[in-house]
Amino acid sequence: MSAKPLCHMAELPNPGSRELNITGESCFVVRRGQAVFVYQNHCPHTGAPLNLMPDRFLDYDQQYIQCSTHGALFEMDSGRCVAGPCAGQYLDMVPCRIENGALYLKEDKATGDAG
Numbered sequence: 772m773s774a775k776p777l778c779h780m781a782e783l784p785n786p787g788s789r790e791l792n793i794t795g796e797s798c799f800v801v802r803r804g805q806a807v808f809v810y811q812n813h814c815p816h817t818g819a820p821l822n823l824m825p826d827r828f829l830d831y832d833q834q835y836i837q838c839s840t841h842g843a844l845f846e847m848d849s850g851r852c853v854a855g856p857c858a859g860q861y862l863d864m865v866p867c868r869i870e871n872g873a874l875y876l877k878e879d880k881a882t883g884d885a886g
């Protein structure tokens with residue numbers, strides 16, 4: 772089965788973040804260098820979306836994912852909360868992979884026209 776990419780690496784700020792709609796679910800992607808991680812947009816604290824502003828999921832220093840509601844901080848590469856009301860809990864990661872400069876769900880197969 773072939774699939775459309777979720778987005779292209781060239782569309783992602785570095786470092787930065789972007790909201791994604793994956794089969795109707797609100798998700799987001801964070802990027803630092805060539806490392807890219809996708810999570811569901813639910814804070815483990817209350818289940819609320821993490822962002823108030825479009826595409827804004829990182830803290831001021833662009834080091835951590837930050838929940839806009841109560842300020843919880845999460846590691847970009849693991850989704851683990853390191854500070855805030857849900858410390859020790861994890862964001863739900865969406866397994867993805869990069870192929871030909873584009874981001875795909877892990878189980879999807881590239882079409883080859885992604886670049």
Ligand code: FES
Pocket residue numbers: 814815816817818819821838839840841842843855856857
């Ligand atoms: S809803 Fe995210 S820290 Fe409270």
